Every structure is written in structure tokens, then in C-alpha cells.
Amino acid sequence: MVPAALNMSYPIVLIEGFGQLPMNQDAFNILVSGAMREVSVNAEPWSRITNTRPEVVIALPEGVRPEILAESAPFTVGQTVRIVSPPYKSMVGTLTNLQPGLAVLPSGLRAQTAGVRLLNGDIVQIPLANLEIIG
Incomplete structure (x- = not known):
């Protein structure tokens, strides 16, 4: 599917939802x-090397000002x-706490983690490197 998408004369951006x-x-x-x-x-x-990624920009109604989030805003x-x-x-969830220091992950790696309350109410510990701030 990717080769076909790359040969199209119009842009295709996959947000999420591919497969299951x-x-x-x-x-x-x-x-x-x-x-x-x-x-x-x-x-x-998307490229980590050039720090580029696909984007969709939606125009807001006249007079509406969006909240501006810094790309490197702290958690x-x-x-x-x-x-x-x-x-x-x-x-998607809400940060409930930032763990001090480094936590040992199941893989054996050490990383800074945060508690995230998921929409179903469960709280899970996630490495900060695996989180994107969306609001």
C-alpha cells in the first residue's frame, strides 16, 4: 500500500487506524x-534526522486564537x-504524576516514567519517551 500511496499525485497522510x-x-x-x-x-x-513530520493544518474561524504549545514543552x-x-x-490519557528518578522497565532499561490515567480510568506507568503532549 505504501508504494501506491507514494505514487499518487495528491498527498496522503495516515493519522492512525491502520490495520487493527x-x-x-x-x-x-x-x-x-x-x-x-x-x-x-x-x-x-516523518524523519528523526531532519525533525520533519507530516501535518494537517486546519484553518480556524476568523478571530479564534489557538493555544500555542511549545514543541519541547515540559511534561x-x-x-x-x-x-x-x-x-x-x-x-489518550491525563498525566497523574511524574516519577522521580529512573524506573526499571520490564525490558531492563531505566527511564523516567509518568502515571497516565487512561480514558477507562486505569492508571499505567509509561516512559516519558513514549508520550506525546496533545493538550
């Missing part, structure tokens, strides 16, 4: 809220985050 993984509800709500608005799509491939309790790795990949 559903799109997270926050991403879906943002896209639905942009219905009937002008949208700009940059389907540039703080109460933020809404998305988990980017299994077994909770694409789940």
Missing part, C-alpha cells in the same frame, strides 16, 4: 471539527498525552 489499530478519539474529534474548513496537508515523511501533571508505543499505543 483504531484512530484515537481526540485526533478524530479534531479532524471532524475541521469539516467544511480550509485544510493544508504536508505529507512529508506537567494534568496534561493530556497520547501513548506512542505498545501495549497502550494510541491511547
Whole structure:
């Protein structure tokens, strides 16, 4: 499917939901809220080396100012985050605490972690490297 997408004359951006993984509800709500608005799509491939990633920019109604989040904003309790790795990949939750020091993960690695309250109410410990701030 990727080779076919790369040969299209228009951009294709995969948000989430490929295969058995559903799109997270926050991403879906943002896209639905942009219905009937002008949208700009940059389907540039994600690259850690060049720090580029695909993006969808939805125009806001005139006079509306969005909240601006710094790309490197620090994690703080109460933020809404998305988990980017299994077994909770694409789940959204709220930071409940930031663990001091380093925790030993099941893999044996040590990493700084945070408690995340998932939408179902469960609280899980997730490495900060596996979290994206979305609000």
C-alpha cells in the first residue's frame, strides 16, 4: 500500500487506524471539527534526522486564537498525552504524576516514567519517551 500511496499525485497522510489499530478519539474529534474548513496537508515523511513530520493544518474561524504549545514543552501533571508505543499505543490519557528518578522497565532499561490515567480510568506507568503532549 505504501508504494501506491507514494505514487499518487495528491498527498496522503495516515493519522492512525491502520490495520487493527483504531484512530484515537481526540485526533478524530479534531479532524471532524475541521469539516467544511480550509485544510493544508504536508505529507512529508516523518524523519528523526531532519525533525520533519507530516501535518494537517486546519484553518480556524476568523478571530479564534489557538493555544500555542511549545514543541519541547515540559511534561506537567494534568496534561493530556497520547501513548506512542505498545501495549497502550494510541491511547489518550491525563498525566497523574511524574516519577522521580529512573524506573526499571520490564525490558531492563531505566527511564523516567509518568502515571497516565487512561480514558477507562486505569492508571499505567509509561516512559516519558513514549508520550506525546496533545493538550
